[in-house]
Structures are given as structure tokens and as C-alpha cells.
Amino acid sequence: MEVTTLLVLGAAGGALRGLLxxxxxxxxxxxxxxxxxxxxxxxxxxxxxxxxxxxxxxxxVAAVVHSAMGAGAAVLFGTTGQISGAYAALVVGISAPVILTQLGRVQSVSEALTGPPATEAAIGAGPPGTEAAPGTVPSPAAPPEPPGPAGTVGTGEVGS
Structure with a gap:
């Protein structure tokens, strides 16, 4: 399918979204x-x-934005071979805001398996006022003591 056809059908789908x-x-x-x-x-x-x-x-304004998103999504999906046919281009145009939002949330395979990449600041971060020596792994800080009764912190005494 030609790019101009994809643009028109995707934009029409976006306009239908506005009408909806x-x-x-x-x-x-x-x-x-x-x-x-x-x-x-x-x-x-x-x-x-x-x-x-x-x-x-x-x-x-929302209808115009939906039309532009629909046109872009239809071209993206149509030129990469993900869709073929007028009906598919129209449906992609209608659902473009949802599709593009979901594409923005997709993780890479390695990130999904290993978690998000650690930054240098997060690796060397310790309690305030302490610096980790280069090449060492900082030890985790002790968790704060829970507040005691009647708002006292860390006394270990039971209030009366």
C-alpha cells in the first residue's frame, strides 16, 4: 500500500476517533x-x-492531534509490513493513541530480563555524608528504627 493511502486512511481513522x-x-x-x-x-x-x-x-484540537497520530501510526505500521489493507490502516488510525502509548511503555528484552540499568550514582550511593571508596561495593544502610508509642522514636520504651 502506498504511503499517501496510509496517511489518508490513518488520518481518517484519527478523525473517526474524534467523532467517537x-x-x-x-x-x-x-x-x-x-x-x-x-x-x-x-x-x-x-x-x-x-x-x-x-x-x-x-x-x-484533540481531533486534529488524533488524526496526525493516526496518520503517523498507519504509515509506521504499513511501511514496516505490520499491516496490509485499508481496513487495518483505518483501525490503526482509530486506535493510534492507545497503540503509541503502549509502544512507549515497551521494555527492551534485556531490560525486562535483568531489570533497568543501574546508574553510577545509584551504585555508589550510600547514606548521606558517606562516600564509597573507588572500586568497592557499599554496604547497605541499616533500616531506620520504627517509631515507638506516642510518637517517640527509637527509645524502645513502652509508653504509659
């Missing part, structure tokens, strides 16, 4: 209106307005 967000806000507004209609007549509140559930500026 507007639809969800519409359903929330509709539910609030129904709840208002069921409320007692002596409750003189005006019915909820759609503008209370929809922010035209913020939601429009």
Missing part, C-alpha cells in the same frame, strides 16, 4: 437531560446544555 469522542459526550449530555426530566418539578434548575459537555476548541 463527540458521540460519547453527546450520550453523556443525553443521560443528564433524562435525569433532569425525571427530577422533581420543584427543583428549578435549567436543563443541562450540550456546551457543558463539549469544549469546541479543546475537542477540535
Amino acid at each position: 469522542d463527540v458521540y460519547i459526550r453527546f450520550l453523556d449530555w443525553q443521560a443528564d437531560r433524562r435525569a433532569h426530566r425525571r427530577s422533581p418539578p420543584e427543583q428549578a434548575d435549567p436543563p443541562p446544555r450540550f456546551a457543558d459537555h463539549f469544549d469546541p476548541v479543546g475537542d477540535s
Whole structure:
């Protein structure tokens, strides 16, 4: 599939994501209106307005960002052979925010097996005011004593 086709389909998927967000806000507004209609007549509140559930500026910017993310994700997945076909490019565009968030959280295989790499500061770190000699492994610090009764620390005495 051509890159321009992937761009268009991914962006269309992102725009559909924006429309889905507007639809969800519409359903929330509709539910609030129904709840208002069921409320007692002596409750003189005006019915909820759609503008209370929809922010035209913020939601429009979000739709543009979703379209850009959808276009980028569709090109990324399409040019690397991860997807093929128009439907797949559209679905990747719709789900681009979730996919890209998950890709940002992926660990490398070695990091998953051995844990995150240790930094020099973490290796040589000891209690404040102590420095480890070069080439030595610092010993772990003793854990702090738990507070005693009535807020006393480290006395070992039981309060009365």
C-alpha cells in the first residue's frame, strides 16, 4: 500500500476517533437531560446544555492531534509490513493513541530480563555524608528504627 493511502486512511481513522469522542459526550449530555426530566418539578434548575459537555476548541484540537497520530501510526505500521489493507490502516488510525502509548511503555528484552540499568550514582550511593571508596561495593544502610508509642522514636520504651 502506498504511503499517501496510509496517511489518508490513518488520518481518517484519527478523525473517526474524534467523532467517537463527540458521540460519547453527546450520550453523556443525553443521560443528564433524562435525569433532569425525571427530577422533581420543584427543583428549578435549567436543563443541562450540550456546551457543558463539549469544549469546541479543546475537542477540535484533540481531533486534529488524533488524526496526525493516526496518520503517523498507519504509515509506521504499513511501511514496516505490520499491516496490509485499508481496513487495518483505518483501525490503526482509530486506535493510534492507545497503540503509541503502549509502544512507549515497551521494555527492551534485556531490560525486562535483568531489570533497568543501574546508574553510577545509584551504585555508589550510600547514606548521606558517606562516600564509597573507588572500586568497592557499599554496604547497605541499616533500616531506620520504627517509631515507638506516642510518637517517640527509637527509645524502645513502652509508653504509659
